[in-house]
Amino acid sequence: MNMQSPEGVIESCLYARDLESAQRFYQNVLGLVLLAREPERHCFFRCGQAVVLIFDDRATSKSAGEVGGVRIPPHGARGPGHIAFRVFESQFALWRERLTAAGVPVEAEISWPHGGHSLYVRDPAGNSVELATPAVWGLEEGTPSGHIP
Amino acid sequence: MNMQSPEGVIESCLYARDLESAQRFYQNVLGLVLLAREPERHCFFRCGQAVVLIFDDRATSKSAGEVGGVRIPPHGARGPGHIAFRVFESQFALWRERLTAAGVPVEAEISWPHGGHSLYVRDPAGNSVELATPAVWGLEEGTPSGHIP
Numbered sequence: 421m422n423m424q425s426p427e428g429v430i431e432s433c434l435y436a437r438d439l440e441s442a443q444r445f446y447q448n449v450l451g452l453v454l455l456a457r458e459p460e461r462h463c464f465f466r467c468g469q470a471v472v473l474i475f476d477d478r479a480t481s482k483s484a485g486e487v488g489g490v491r492i493p494p495h496g497a498r499g500p501g502h503i504a505f506r507v508f509e510s511q512f513a514l515w516r517e518r519l520t521a522a523g524v525p526v527e528a529e530i531s532w533p534h535g536g537h538s539l540y541v542r543d544p545a546g547n548s549v550e551l552a553t554p555a556v557w558g559l560e561e562g563t564p565s566g567h568i569p
Numbered sequence: 570m571n572m573q574s575p576e577g578v579i580e581s582c583l584y585a586r587d588l589e590s591a592q593r594f595y596q597n598v599l600g601l602v603l604l605a606r607e608p609e610r611h612c613f614f615r616c617g618q619a620v621v622l623i624f625d626d627r628a629t630s631k632s633a634g635e636v637g638g639v640r641i642p643p644h645g646a647r648g649p650g651h652i653a654f655r656v657f658e659s660q661f662a663l664w665r666e667r668l669t670a671a672g673v674p675v676e677a678e679i680s681w682p683h684g685g686h687s688l689y690v691r692d693p694a695g696n697s698v699e700l701a702t703p704a705v706w707g708l709e710e711g712t713p714s715g716h717i718p
Contacts (some may be wrong), residue, residue, distance in 0.1 A: 424663075425600035426654030427711055428617025430701050432581035433651040451574035455706075468577025471706050473651070493676045493689045495697040497646035499630065502582040502622070505575030514573075527642045540642045548644040552579050557604075557620050562576055569670065 430470050434501045435477045436545035439463050442474045444526055445543050447523045450505065457463050467505065502536070504550035515551050532556055579619050581679035583650045584626045586692035588612050591623045594692050598671045599654065618652065653687070657710055662685050664700050681705055 436442035443463045446452045452465035452472060461479040465472045476543050481496025507515055519541055521527060527548075529539040535557030543549050571704040585591035592612045601614035601621060614621045630645025657663050658713045668675055668690055676697075677689040685705030692698050703710050 424660065425602070426616060426700065429578065429581045429619050429621060429652060430655035430703065430706060430708070431651070431653030432578045435646070435650075443604040453574070457714045466706075467575060468702070469703075469708055470578050470655075474576060475651075477648065487679045490677050490679050492679065493691075493697045494653040495649040496585070497648040497650045498648040499626065501584075501646045501650065502624075502644040503578060504580030506577045506579035506619075507575050511573065516646050524613065524688050528639050530636045530641065532636065534605065542642075548642045550580065551575065556580065557579060557615075559579070559618055
């Protein structure tokens with residue numbers, strides 16, 4: 421079979437009803453770059469070659485808006501979702517320190533039997549947010565961009 | 570500020586209670602590579618330099634398991650979530666044909682005013698699945714790997 425799959429994931433999505441707290445967490449604690457913000461609807465962040473979208477499900481589950489006369493399909497989940505961010509092995513300990521310094525309790529830390537490490541915290545909405553090294557999925561590390569948290 | 574942000578998203582997550590149907594959709598229709606499967610709990614897929622995790626929330630919201638004596642933090646959302654996959658501009662029309670040929674109705678197609686195109690379908694669990702070209706987020710295209718669907 422000559423199957424083509426998508427090249428990657430470009431939007432990952434979580435839900436939060438308190439978008440200001442969510443913004444503070446993703447922007448100030450995790451250091452993501454804010455791309456857009458619409459009060460009571462969403463805040464969007466850039467992360468590497470993709471974006472992370474945080475929506476208030478109360479807004480997007482009814483109507484997600486319209487573009488050029490086309491209705492954006494609604495969506496909106498309730499309850500804790502999950503996302504994992506890719507961090508360098510060499511910076512894993514710094515992330516642990518940074519989260520603790522920011523007053524974000526580490527809920528779990530796992531050293532996977534097949535390699536790699538994960539730290540788990542909660543965002544203010546209760547979503548399970550993981551910081552994982554690429555080895556968790558047998559993926560290669562890129563090149564650190566040089567900044568240390 | 571000398572802020573370090575994560576390098577990217579490594580795990581994006583959706584929920585589905587019928588994991589067999591979800592597997593067929595992500596593996597056969599979208600062409601993702603199956604990495605792991607645990608009946609009544611999850612199916613995991615590779616997509617580019619990241620993974621897509623489909624969980625049955627009934628399993629993971631109670632207990633997400635244990636590794637080396639550490640409990641994996643539980644999570645599990647209900648209701649339609651959202652994800653977008655990155656596809657090449659040059660293959661956008663082929664994706665539309667492929668989805669239609671697979672009997673997956675295109676719920677919406679949007680040409681964004683600032684550039685880029687999106688196709689929206691539903692996975693069998695009702696999650697909103699988008700195929701988007703990088704220009705939607707002002708991102709650059711990579712190099713097509715050569716296969717045409």
